[in-house]
Every structure is written in C-alpha cells, then in structure tokens.
Amino acid sequence: MPHPRTFVLALLAGAFGLLAATMAVNYTLDPQYVFGTPLTRVDDNANFRVHRVREYQAQRDKVDGLLFASSRGRAFDAAHLAEKMGASSVAKFDVTAGMITDHLPALEYVLRDKASHGEKIKAALLLLDVDTFGKLPATNINIDSFLPPELSGEHPTRFWWRYLTVFQFRMWRGIVAHRWSGGGEASRVNSPQIDIHRVTTAGFGGTVLRAAAPSAFVPSNDAPQVKLLVNTRPNLAAHLDLVAHFVALCRENGIQLTVATTPMRVDRSFLYDPADLRDVVERLSRVVPLWDFAAPQWLAADTSYWDDSSHFKPIVADMMLERMFGSKAPEDFGAMRPRQHRTQRAASRASQG
Amino acid sequence: MLFNSSEFIFVFLPFAVLLHFALARWNVAAAVAATTLTSLLFYAWWNPPYVLLPILSIAGNFLIARAMRAAPESAARRLLLAGIVANLAVLGWFKYGDFVASIFEGRKPHAPEVPLALSFTTFVQIALLVDVWRRRKAVSFPVYAMFVAFFPHLIAGPIVRWEELGPQLRDRARYRPDWNNIALGLTIFCLGLAKKVLIADSLSPHVGPVFDAAARGEALTAAAAWGAAYAYTAQLYFDFSGYSDMAIGLGLLFNLRLPINFAAPLRAISIIDLWRRWHISLSRFLRDFVYLPLGGAAGGPTRRAANLFLTMVLGGLWHGANWTFVLWGAFHGVLLATNHAWRRWRGRRTPTQIGRFAGWCATFTAFVVGMVLFRAADLSAASTMFQAMAGFGGAPRAEAMNVAWDSWGIRVGLIPEDFVRAWLGANWSLVGSLWTAAALAIILFVPDTMELTNYREGEPHSNWRRDIGALSWRPSPLWAAGLIALFVAVYANLLQITEFLYYQF
Numbered sequence: 001m002p003h004p005r006t007f008v009l010a011l012l013a014g015a016f017g018l019l020a021a022t023m024a025v026n027y028t029l030d031p032q033y034v035f036g037t038p039l040t041r042v043d044d045n046a047n048f049r050v051h052r053v054r055e056y057q058a059q060r061d062k063v064d065g066l067l068f069a070s071s072r073g074r075a076f077d078a079a080h081l082a083e084k085m086g087a088s089s090v091a092k093f094d095v096t097a098g099m100i101t102d103h104l105p106a107l108e109y110v111l112r113d114k115a116s117h118g119e120k121i122k123a124a125l126l127l128l129d130v131d132t133f134g135k136l137p138a139t140n141i142n143i144d145s146f147l148p149p150e151l152s153g154e155h156p157t158r159f160w161w162r163y164l165t166v167f168q169f170r171m172w173r174g175i176v177a178h179r180w181s182g183g184g185e186a187s188r189v190n191s192p193q194i195d196i197h198r199v200t201t202a203g204f205g206g207t208v209l210r211a212a213a214p215s216a217f218v219p220s221n222d223a224p225q226v227k228l229l230v231n232t233r234p235n236l237a238a239h240l241d242l243v244a245h246f247v248a249l250c251r252e253n254g255i256q257l258t259v260a261t262t263p264m265r266v267d268r269s270f271l272y273d274p275a276d277l278r279d280v281v282e283r284l285s286r287v288v289p290l291w292d293f294a295a296p297q298w299l300a301a302d303t304s305y306w307d308d309s310s311h312f313k314p315i316v317a318d319m320m321l322e323r324m325f326g327s328k329a330p331e332d333f334g335a336m337r338p339r340q341h342r343t344q345r346a347a348s349r350a351s352q353g
Numbered sequence: 354m355l356f357n358s359s360e361f362i363f364v365f366l367p368f369a370v371l372l373h374f375a376l377a378r379w380n381v382a383a384a385v386a387a388t389t390l391t392s393l394l395f396y397a398w399w400n401p402p403y404v405l406l407p408i409l410s411i412a413g414n415f416l417i418a419r420a421m422r423a424a425p426e427s428a429a430r431r432l433l434l435a436g437i438v439a440n441l442a443v444l445g446w447f448k449y450g451d452f453v454a455s456i457f458e459g460r461k462p463h464a465p466e467v468p469l470a471l472s473f474t475t476f477v478q479i480a481l482l483v484d485v486w487r488r489r490k491a492v493s494f495p496v497y498a499m500f501v502a503f504f505p506h507l508i509a510g511p512i513v514r515w516e517e518l519g520p521q522l523r524d525r526a527r528y529r530p531d532w533n534n535i536a537l538g539l540t541i542f543c544l545g546l547a548k549k550v551l552i553a554d555s556l557s558p559h560v561g562p563v564f565d566a567a568a569r570g571e572a573l574t575a576a577a578a579w580g581a582a583y584a585y586t587a588q589l590y591f592d593f594s595g596y597s598d599m600a601i602g603l604g605l606l607f608n609l610r611l612p613i614n615f616a617a618p619l620r621a622i623s624i625i626d627l628w629r630r631w632h633i634s635l636s637r638f639l640r641d642f643v644y645l646p647l648g649g650a651a652g653g654p655t656r657r658a659a660n661l662f663l664t665m666v667l668g669g670l671w672h673g674a675n676w677t678f679v680l681w682g683a684f685h686g687v688l689l690a691t692n693h694a695w696r697r698w699r700g701r702r703t704p705t706q707i708g709r710f711a712g713w714c715a716t717f718t719a720f721v722v723g724m725v726l727f728r729a730a731d732l733s734a735a736s737t738m739f740q741a742m743a744g745f746g747g748a749p750r751a752e753a754m755n756v757a758w759d760s761w762g763i764r765v766g767l768i769p770e771d772f773v774r775a776w777l778g779a780n781w782s783l784v785g786s787l788w789t790a791a792a793l794a795i796i797l798f799v800p801d802t803m804e805l806t807n808y809r810e811g812e813p814h815s816n817w818r819r820d821i822g823a824l825s826w827r828p829s830p831l832w833a834a835g836l837i838a839l840f841v842a843v844y845a846n847l848l849q850i851t852e853f854l855y856y857q858f
Contacts, residue, residue, distance in 0.1 A: 005536075010837070014840065016363070165359045232569075
C-alpha cells in the first residue's frame with residue numbers, strides 16, 4: 001500500500017461497507033420486527049414496545065380498556081380481560097421486561113390520543129412484578145426495549161437509524177438458523193430474556209443487576225447452587241413516584257384502575273429476600289390499593305402452571321381475573337391490600353410489637 | 354452527540370469534514386465559518402438551548418480581547434481581570450453555586466447540572482485572554498470562534514492554547530486535505546475508540562456495584578475494594594485517554610494537530626512524572642495560570658510545597674463541586690510536595706532498576722488510592738472503601754450476591770463458590786479481577802497510541818516513549834486490516850452508548 005490515500009480509502013471502504021451490510025441485513029431479517037420485512041418472524045426478538053403501540057393504533061376506535069404488564073401479561077386473553085373488566089375491547093401493553101417506566105409513557109400516549117378523538121378509557125389493569133420493581137429498567141437500554149417515538153418523544157429518524165445500524169450478529173445467526181431448520185431453532189437461540197448482562201448506565205453509578213434463571217425447575221426444598229439475592233433497588237423511590245403519577249392520571253381521567261402484583265414460581269422467588277419482596281408490596285400499598293398475588297405453594301411449586309421460571313400460564317391469568325373481578329378463584333390465591341397510610345402501618349407494627 | 358455513536362461516525366463526521374474542505378476550495382473564511390457552525394451543531398445536539406452559552410461566551414471574550422488590545426496597560430489589566438472574573442463567575446454559578454450554598458446551609462451538596470464543556474471552554478478562554486494581554490496580539494473573530502468551538506476539543510479537551518492552534522487555523526495550506534494526516538487521524542481515532550468502547554466500558558459494570566455498595570454503607574471485602582479501585586483507575590485512564598486520542602485523530606482529519614493529553618502516565622515512576630503525563634493540558638494550565646502566579650518554586654521548598662498544595666486543591670475542585678474532589682486534590686498536593694522533598698534529599702542520583710520498580714509501585718498505589726476519592730459518591734462512601742482496603746471492612750461471608758459474573762464458573766466448577774463468597778463478597782468477582790488485570794497489563798506492557806503512531810505534539814516533559822520497532826504505525830495493508838478488524842469489534846459493541854467520564858467535569 002504505497003500511498004496513504006489507498007490506506008484511507010481501504011479504511012473508509014471497510015467502515016462504510018460494514019455499515020451498509022449491517023443496514024441491509026437488519027432490514028432484510030428485521031430481528032425486532034420493526035420494519036415489517038422479516039425473513040422469519042420470531043416473536044421472542046420483537047420489540048413489543050413498538051408492536052403494542054402499533055396494535056393499539058390499529059384498533060384505537062374500539063379500545064376502552066388497557067392492560068399494562070411485563071411479558072408475564074401475555075398469559076392474559078384480551079377478550080376475556082375485556083369481559084371481566086367491563087370494557088368493549090382491551091389493548092394490551094405487555095412488553096418484555098416491562099416496568100412502570102414503560103407503562104406510564106404508554107398510558108400518557110393513549111390518553112393524549114384518546115383525548116384528541118374525544119374518547120375515553122373506561123378501565124385499566126396494571127400488573128407489577130415485585131421482583132424487578134425499583135431496579136434498573138430495561139426501557140431504552142437494549143435494542144428490543146426502545147420506546148417508539150410516539151412514547152419517547154424521540155425523533156423518528158433517530159429511532160429508525162438505531163434499528164438499521166445496530167450490529168446484532170447473534171440475533172441474525174439465530175434467525176438464519178431458524179429459517180434453515182424450518183422454524184425450531186431460533187426461538188431457543190434468541191432468548192426473550194433481555195440481555196441485562198450488558199447493561200451499563202452513563203457515567204458513574206452503573207449498577208449491573210442480573211438474575212440468572214436456573215436452566216431447569218428447582219424444587220422448593222432444593223436450593224439453587226448459586227443463590228442470587230438481588231436486594232438493591234436503586235430506583236425504588238422513583239418508581240413508586242411513577243406509580244403514584246400513573247394512579248393520579250387514571251383518577252383524573254375517570255379510569256377504573258386495578259393494580260396487582262404478579263405471582264412468582266418458587267425457584268424464582270427463592271432468588272430474593274422474602275422480607276425485601278414483602279417490603280416492596282407494602283410500599284406499593286401505601287400508594288394504591290392492590291391485589292397481592294404472592295403465589296401459594298401449590299401453585300408456585302407446580303410446573304404445570306408455568307411456561308418457564310418467570311412466566312405463568314393462561315390458567316393462572318384466568319385465576320387472577322376471577323379473583324379480582326369474579327368469585328370462582330381459590331381463596332388462598334390473591335389478597336386485596338387496601339391503601340395503607342404510614343400512620344396505620346406504624347400503628348399496626350406497634351400493636352404487633 | 355458522542356464520538357462513540359454511529360450517527361457521529363457515519364453521518365456527522367463525514368459531513369463536517371467534507372463540508373470543511375469543499376468550502377475551503379472556494380473560500381477559507383467560509384470553511385472556518387462552516388466548521389464553527391457544525392461544531393455548535395455538535396454541541397446543540399446535547400441540549401439545543403444551551404448552545405447560547407458558548408455563543409455568548411465566545412462573543413463576550415472576543416470583545417474583551419479586542420478591547421484589551423487597543424487599551425493602555427492599566428485599562429488592559431482591568432479588562433483582563435474583568436474577563437477572568439466573568440468567566441469564573443459563569444463557571445462558579447453553574448458548577449459551584451449549590452456547593453457553596455450547601456456549606457452555609459450545613460447540608461449535602463446536590464449534583465449540579467453543569468452545561469457541557471463549560472469547564473474546558475472556560476480554561477481555554479481564560480488562557481487566551483491572558484495571552485492577548487501579554488502579547489497584545491490581534492485575533493480575528495471567525496478564527497477565534499473556531500478555535501474555541503472546534504468540536505474535537507470542545508467538550509473535554511485537550512485544553513488547547515492559542516499559540517498551538519491559532520497559527521494553524523491561519524495557515525491557508527492547512528485547508529487542503531492531507532492524505533497522510535487523514536490516514537494518521539483515522540488510525541488514532543480508531544485506537545481511541547477501541548480504548549473507550551472495548552476496554553473502559555467493559556470495566557464499568559465491575560466498578561459500579563462496589564462503589565454503589567460503598568455509597569449505601571455496605572461492608573466490603575478488602576479484595577473488592579482494592580479490585581474496584583484498580584478497575585476504576587484503568588477505566589478512567591482508558592476512557593479519558595481514549596477520548597483524547599479520538600480528539601487528536603479528529604483534529605488530524607481537519608489537518609490540525611492538537612496536543613497530546615496522555616503520555617503513558619500509569620508507567621510513571623514518581624508522582625511528579627505522573628502529573629507530567631496525565632491530563633497534560635490541564636496540568637500545564639494549572640502550572641501556568643495557578644502555580645506560577647502563586648510564585649511557583651521561587652520562594653523556597655516550603656513555599657513551593659504550599660503552592661503545589663493549593664494548585665492541586667484548586668485542580669481537584671475544578672473536577673467537581675464535592676469534598677471528595679477537594680480531598681483528592683489535597684492528597685495529590687501532599688504527594689507532590691513529598692516527592693519534591695524526597696528528590697531534594699536524594700539529590701541527582703540515577704535510580705537503580707529496583708529503585709525504579711519501587712518508585713513505580715509507590716506511585717501507582719498512591720494514584721489508585723487517590724482514585725477512590727475521585728470516584729466515591731461522598732466522603733462517607735470513600736471512608737467505607739478505605740476501611741475495606743485497610744482490611745477493616747468487616748464484610749461477612751456473602752449470602753446474597755449482587756453480581757453474577759462468576760456464576761457460570763461456579764456452576765461448571767471452575768471457581769470455588771466459598772472463595773467468592775468469603776473473599777470477594779457480594780459485589781466483586783473473579784471475572785472482574787481478571788478483566789482488571791488484563792487492562793492493567795495493557796497499560797503497562799502494550800505501546801500506547803502515541804507510541805504506536807509516533808505522534809508528537811504538545812509538551813510531555815517526560816521521555817516516555819519506547820522503541821517499538823516493527824510495531825510502528827505505517828499506512829500498510831497489515832495496519833489497514835488490523836484497524837478494520839478493530840473497528841468491527843468496536844462497532845459490534847456500539848449499541849450500549851456510554852458517555853465519557855470527563856463529560857461531567
């Protein structure tokens with residue numbers, strides 16, 4: 001390479017070639033299913049934050065009920081939920097690793113949108129995961145967790161640029177393998193778990209939280225080899241404020257809001273300090289009355305109720321709906337915690353003491 | 354917009370460089386104006402309304418400089434003082450207002466929202482005002498505006514001086530593209546990018562949990578505290594020196610040579626030597642505008658020690674409105690004074706190999722200990738870290754793990770679980786230790802960017818370069834292939850965009 005110009009052109013060709021190839025592959029394979037051109041659609045990889053907004057937009061005229069949840073909310077059937085909530089149609093905002101940081105912008109967007117059409121939302125169900133509440137949110141961190149421009153206020157160009165230029169080799173390989181093998185492989189390769197292993201925050205103070213799920217079901221009396229009690233909840237106060245804001249918005253807009261926690265499988269709950277989990281529920285109950293679905297042993301330890309260590313099956317969702325809106329649910333599953341004021345709590349502690 | 358973002362690398366940068374040279378073919382003044390505007394656009398990307406601050410600052414300082422040049426001596430001195438006070442007042446208002454109020458109100462200071470680049474542009478403009486006052490030189494507004502706003506150094510330095518960049522900006526020959534400089538610039542930029550993205554950002558998730566636990570007052574093991582202190586030292590070095598490399602590389606794309614900011618400082622064998630090689634442009638500013646005006650070494654050893662101490666305290670305070678920074682500066686002031694006293698006592702004898710090694714050990718360890726103050730959220734967190742480093746952390750065997758880096762190793766039997774729980778604790782890991790050791794090995798044994806590329810600009814006072822022979826950069830196919838491979842690795846890690854640590858200062 002005798003001339004520096006050749007060197008420069010080689011570098012530029014390499015860099016821009018990489019960019020062009022990345023854009024072409026992202027557009028063709030569309031791993032997050034945001035362009036609508038997937039070679040093979042694998043829902044596990046999809047950006048549900050985008051999809052749920054698109055689905056809402058497609059049926060916005062009919063919607064008068066809302067569900068906000070993490071991926072655990074996928075066990076809920078929209079029609080069944082609408083029937084129980086007394087709504088005509090429910091739009092589900094159940095997003096992967098969804099937290100209040102996702103739910104509040106989604107609610108604000110829907111309210112803005114509905115207000116612009118002179119319509120209202122009748123009822124809403126907010127499901128909160130006690131194990132992740134107050135922790136670092138996945139919102140706007142990973143490629144499958146970016147909020148759509150409607151919710152984030154980000155310029156659409158920036159949003160699409162990100163999805164075109166992101167280098168996601170493992171995702172591409174998984175999709176190609178899925179296509180090659182006729183559909184069985186990629187779902188496994190491209191785990192729906194957010195890769196929080198890589199999460200970093202800007203500047204100082206980046207705590208990385210990881211809760212490694214066991215690869216197989218662990219009976220309740222057999223402790224996992226590595227017990228990860230992730231007690232740190234750096235955003236607990238902020239998230240409680242967001243819940244309070246969420247509740248206030250519903251009240252201002254005449255929405256009948258139901259709040260509930262999601263049940264956890266026994267091996268999942270074993271990863272956490274029970275006192276810490278109880279404390280979160282108690283703090284939430286100071287903000288809003290809520291249904292506490294801490295799972296009883298018969299449900300938490302029985303794999304037939306669970307898809308995996310984190311996600312319960314539709315039968316559990318149905319039981320939750322029955323408990324909240326009906327009468328046929330098991331009595332030991334779900335308890336209503338009325339809004340508890342600080343003074344009441346202190347008095348209750350004093351009487352216990 | 355960050356240097357380590359795809360929109361900067363593939364959109365903004367090519368646009369800015371092409372616009373600069375395309376307009377320069379037609380008119381140099383247009384190129385200067387365009388690059389000033391693109392630099393302000395770069396700044397506005399962060400927070401559009403705040404772009405008014407550098408604009409007003411540039412205009413205000415230019416007017417003061419022009420008035421000074423025309424004024425008689427006594428009036429010029431008053432103008433200079435007014436200019437310095439005005440610049441420091443703006444900096445003080447944004448950066449130290451709450452800190453000062455917190456002292457009077459007896460509370461903890463809040464983290465201030467300091468406009469990006471304010472600390473750096475304040476120093477650049479104060480240096481220029483002093484230069485104009487001393488030499489009564491003429492400065493044209495367009496060139497001055499580009500000198501201050503030039504985006505490669507705008508946000509976090511190097512803190513350039515007018516005599517370094519001004520003559521280059523007025524040299525018309527520099528407005529024609531130079532393939533040698535572009536080749537060298539792309540190489541240095543790519544190496545700096547790799548330092549930031551591949552090394553500094555990989556250390557960040559190991560550092561955070563330990564310092565966060567210290568901030569919560571949790572007990573730490575000695576291994577965790579020392580490990581995090583070493584890891585943070587390496588992280589800060591790769592982050593900031595990577596940023597400085599990128600700035601130098603970007604300058605070269607515009608045919609402008611910015612001064613070196615890091616000269617392999619963590620290989621220094623004395624704290625004096627280290628400060629001549631770490632953040633060189635800041636050390637130089639503090640020397641010329643604080644230490645020397647205070648009297649420097651002129652008043653004898655005691656006076657020099659006092660001047661050094663005061664200079665370093667102010668240098669610490671410049672990094673942020675927090676007592677941790679004040680203590681960090683004071684700590685380094687004491688170290689420098691001690692080092693000077695040692696030199697006086699020891700005379701001019703050349704150190705032996707063992708002496709050099711002992712000097713490096715002492716220097717490096719002292720610097721790492723100081724980094725705890727630099728990184729800790731407050732004095733209480735720093736105290737928790739120091740207690741743990743001294744072996745008095747009192748951390749019990751960890752029952753709950755906050756990090757899971759070692760979980761795979763434990764599962765497959767590579768890492769003894771008891772060792773992790775008992776010795777490393779809930780927030781540190783063997784994986785973090787290995788990453789840190791690897792980063793330190795790179796610092797000590799791999800030639801740094803300026804050694805590899807033989808870039809010499811500015812004034813490192815230390816003979817720090819090693820002869821690296823065949824490894825030296827040249828625009829060869831091998832280097833092109835290596836850089837492309839490195840860029841692919843960087844690009845694959847660009848999704849997690851992280852700010853540079855020095856953006857907060």
